[in-house]
Amino acid sequence: MAATQLVNPDLVKERQNAAFSPEHLTYFLYGGPEKTKRKRFLQNLVIEGVKKLGVKQYATVSREEQYEQALQKYAYLVDTERQLGITNSTDKALLHEAVFPCESFPYILQYAAFINPFTMLASEEQKAKWLPLMKNFRLVGTYAQTEMGHGSFLRGLETTATYDPSTQEFVLHSPTISSIKYWPAGLGKTANACIVMAQLITKGHNYGMHAFLLQIRDLDTHQPLSGITVGDIGSKFGLSANDNGFLKMDNVRIPRNNMLMRHSRVLPDGTYIEPKNDRLMYGGMTSIRTDVVGVASRRLCIAVTIAIRYSAVRRQSEIEPGAGEVQVLDFQTQQYRLFPQLAAAYATTFASTTISAFYRTVSPHIERGDLQELPMLHALSAGLKAYTSWTCADGVEVCRLACGGHGYSEASGLPKAYVDTTAACTYEGENYVLILQTARYLMKCCRMLAEGEQVPEVMDFLRPSTSETSRLDARLVMGDLIQAFAHRAARMTRDAAQSMQTSIVKGENPGQAWNSNSVQLVAAAKAFTELHVVRVFAEAVETMRGSLRHVMESLWRLFAVNNIVSSLGDFLVDGYLSTQQVSLLEPAQRDLLKELRPDAVSLVDALDFPDGVLDSALGRWDGQVYEALYDYSLRSKLNEKQVLDAYLKHQRPFMESQWKKHAASAVTSRL
Numbered sequence: 001m002a003a004t005q006l007v008n009p010d011l012v013k014e015r016q017n018a019a020f021s022p023e024h025l026t027y028f029l030y031g032g033p034e035k036t037k038r039k040r041f042l043q044n045l046v047i048e049g050v051k052k053l054g055v056k057q058y059a060t061v062s063r064e065e066q067y068e069q070a071l072q073k074y075a076y077l078v079d080t081e082r083q084l085g086i087t088n089s090t091d092k093a094l095l096h097e098a099v100f101p102c103e104s105f106p107y108i109l110q111y112a113a114f115i116n117p118f119t120m121l122a123s124e125e126q127k128a129k130w131l132p133l134m135k136n137f138r139l140v141g142t143y144a145q146t147e148m149g150h151g152s153f154l155r156g157l158e159t160t161a162t163y164d165p166s167t168q169e170f171v172l173h174s175p176t177i178s179s180i181k182y183w184p185a186g187l188g189k190t191a192n193a194c195i196v197m198a199q200l201i202t203k204g205h206n207y208g209m210h211a212f213l214l215q216i217r218d219l220d221t222h223q224p225l226s227g228i229t230v231g232d233i234g235s236k237f238g239l240s241a242n243d244n245g246f247l248k249m250d251n252v253r254i255p256r257n258n259m260l261m262r263h264s265r266v267l268p269d270g271t272y273i274e275p276k277n278d279r280l281m282y283g284g285m286t287s288i289r290t291d292v293v294g295v296a297s298r299r300l301c302i303a304v305t306i307a308i309r310y311s312a313v314r315r316q317s318e319i320e321p322g323a324g325e326v327q328v329l330d331f332q333t334q335q336y337r338l339f340p341q342l343a344a345a346y347a348t349t350f351a352s353t354t355i356s357a358f359y360r361t362v363s364p365h366i367e368r369g370d371l372q373e374l375p376m377l378h379a380l381s382a383g384l385k386a387y388t389s390w391t392c393a394d395g396v397e398v399c400r401l402a403c404g405g406h407g408y409s410e411a412s413g414l415p416k417a418y419v420d421t422t423a424a425c426t427y428e429g430e431n432y433v434l435i436l437q438t439a440r441y442l443m444k445c446c447r448m449l450a451e452g453e454q455v456p457e458v459m460d461f462l463r464p465s466t467s468e469t470s471r472l473d474a475r476l477v478m479g480d481l482i483q484a485f486a487h488r489a490a491r492m493t494r495d496a497a498q499s500m501q502t503s504i505v506k507g508e509n510p511g512q513a514w515n516s517n518s519v520q521l522v523a524a525a526k527a528f529t530e531l532h533v534v535r536v537f538a539e540a541v542e543t544m545r546g547s548l549r550h551v552m553e554s555l556w557r558l559f560a561v562n563n564i565v566s567s568l569g570d571f572l573v574d575g576y577l578s579t580q581q582v583s584l585l586e587p588a589q590r591d592l593l594k595e596l597r598p599d600a601v602s603l604v605d606a607l608d609f610p611d612g613v614l615d616s617a618l619g620r621w622d623g624q625v626y627e628a629l630y631d632y633s634l635r636s637k638l639n640e641k642q643v644l645d646a647y648l649k650h651q652r653p654f655m656e657s658q659w660k661k662h663a664a665s666a667v668t669s670r671l
């Protein structure tokens with residue numbers, strides 16, 4: 001930040017009052033001083049670079065312009081990456097964040113859901129042939145799985161890929177209106193190819209969903225190929241710069257070798273060779289789900305930075321009559337709304353780091369064909385994707401509402417952050433559908449334990465506990481709080497398993513029993529996932545020292561206490577917490593708010609978002625919010641002319657018709 005920048009005096013004071021060094025926390029988050037320095041260098045470089053492109057602020061332009069600007073910015077981004085020789089995913093993510101702050105872009109799936117699943121599903125020969133074209137953007141692609149009629153239930157997909165041995169081709173076909181591919185990012189206007197998921201039919205038998213590489217547009221003219229109908233699906237709740245698309249295939253023929261044949265194959269005569277494990281087909285989704293955890297947590301980190309800084313600058317109302325207006329951050333209710341979001345921002349950040357690390361550890365084993373850890377990875381990534389996208393989307397909205405009227409302006413950057421985060425509750429698996437996958441794994445672990453089998457260490461909380469009551473006291477010892485989450489998750493999982501059993505004994509079949517207990521199953525899976533998040537946050541805090549450890553432990557405690565208080569019934573129902581213990585929690589929560597108040601601004605400063613990423617009049621580092629807000633308004637398209645054509649076309653005739661009809665007073669142009 002420029003030392004000469006004029007900074008709002010309230011923010012200066014806040015920064016002087018912090019009990020810890022935010023810089024140390026920044027180092028912790030980004031992997032040390034050198035990596036932090038590099039992060040700042042990279043993000044500032046592209047923020048300045050984007051300014052030179054002459055693009056306009058996202059919120060001030062139409063959807064078509066957002067799309068066009070996104071293409072322009074992406075070309076600049078890739079050029080910059082290549083010039084700097086950037087290949088590692090951390091650097092790339094930081095650059096993306098700075099070029100597309102809380103904004104989608106048409107090429108978003110080129111790596112995440114085109115090259116990555118292709119690499120997982122294609123044979124070595126196919127990779128040698130097509131990967132270079134993908135990496136050099138000769139092929140721009142997406143992942144076309146969801147159809148109008150089916151997104152969650154993949155076995156219900158209707159698109160067919162029927163093998164014709166006489167020509168050694170597959171015939172891709174959309175047989176019904178509901179089979180039209182719908183939603184894939186970048187499909188509408190940008191992609192010239194995609195991975196299509198379709199029911200593989202050979203020798204008259206349907207072998208289920210398989211992946212095919214399909215070219216949809218001419219590589220030079222960009223016109224759709226014969227048999228392909230493709231386009232943009234239209235305006236959405238958000239993600240406006242993305243051309244999410246539709247795709248209809250009318251008996252489109254592709255060579256046999258366009259089926260991705262690493263795991264399963266179709267021989268020239270049409271013989272089907274089975275994969276070792278049909279779940280490998282789902283691998284691409286697991287990879288994105290782990291990424292979504294990070295995306296959602298970054299959005300909440302941004303929102304909480306904006307809301308806390310603004311609440312330190314904004315003065316409104318008095319606490320003591322006549323003593324002057326206070327910073328709204330001094331209101332207990334404001335702290336009560338915002339500080340749990342701050343805690344959740346850190347909690348989900350650590351959850352994201354650990355699930356990514358787990359994914360990186362496990363995926364080479366899966367690559368080698370050792371699938372032992374796959375169920376755990378699936379359960380955890382599905383649960384965390386759902387938990388964090390819910391928590392973060394709700395949290396961003398709390399932050400927006402806590403900014404009062406100005407939070408409703410796009411200038412705040414918060415509407416953009418919200419629409420982006422809430423999309424993550426749906427894409428890559430609707431959250432209820434996904435958390436039920438986590439529940440399925442919990443039920444499986446219960447069965448395994450009942451049969452005396454081993455379960456992974458993370459699931460040890462399900463073993464019968466020695467204590468049925470909590471030791472929690474006013475000190476709020478971390479171990480006691482964690483134990484409360486473990487006890488709740490275990491009890492809710494066992495109860496759900498028991499209810500399933502009861503339903504079956506009453507005569508329901510397994511599917512009916514699953515459905516009639518699914519509310520309970522979802523609650524158990526959420527409790528398990530929350531336990532995981534509470535644990536990984538605690539583990540991160542336990543590695544910290546000194547004043548940093550002190551403030552982060554308080555923040556962790558607030559996360560834990562807040563989550564217990566907001567689901568109190570879960571902890572009380574079997575008497576694990578006594579009413580006396582519960583009576584400690586709300587006062588403790590209030591004390592924690594007070595304790596964290598002096599460090600709040602520094603806790604968001606430590607997240608280290610440059611203004612270019614916040615893209616917010618309210619969250620600026622220097623706190624000059626009113627200047628920024630006014631400047632934003634002056635740039636409104638409606639202000640380009642003083643008297644609009646619409647005035648002459650509609651307003652003036654309307655007004656005239658009214659005053660003439662009602663024979664109003666003398667017509668005058670001045671009052």
Ligand SMILES: CC(C)(COP(=O)(O)OP(=O)(O)OC[C@H]1O[C@@H](n2cnc3c(N)ncnc32)[C@H](O)[C@@H]1OP(=O)(O)O)[C@@H](O)C(=O)NCCC(=O)NCCSC(=O)CCCC(=O)O
Pocket residue numbers: 108113143145146151152153154155185279282283285286288374375378426427428429430433434437440444
């Ligand atoms: C819900 C399920 C999992 C159900 O599948 P199913 O075969 O009918 O399931 P089941 O009988 O319950 O389970 C069969 C078995 O398959 C396992 N399984 C399921 N998924 C995975 C996985 N990813 N990894 C490893 N294992 C997996 C399940 O755990 C089951 O195992 P089990 O039988 O219990 O041993 C599936 O249909 C699904 O994943 N649906 C969600 C669809 C989805 O995520 N679509 C994403 C489209 S792409 C997208 O949105 C990109 C957006 C990106 C952007 O715009 O940025």
Ligand SMILES: Cc1cc2nc3c(=O)[nH]c(=O)nc-3n(C[C@H](O)[C@H](O)[C@H](O)COP(=O)(O)OP(=O)(O)OC[C@H]3O[C@@H](n4cnc5c(N)ncnc54)[C@H](O)[C@@H]3O)c2cc1C
Pocket residue numbers: 109113142143144145146147149150151152153182183184185239244423426427428429430431432433436
């Ligand atoms: C912004 C965005 C981007 C997307 N990008 C892509 C993309 O790039 N590629 C792609 O292929 N798809 C994409 N999608 C589609 C997305 O993956 C699906 O919308 C998602 O998987 C949900 O499927 P659905 O829309 O069919 O919802 P549905 O399954 O119809 O869900 C409707 C409701 O029914 C409930 N429900 C459904 N099944 C169950 C069940 N078994 N148990 C309990 N409840 C159930 C759901 O929870 C939900 O409340 C995108 C979607 C969005 C919004």
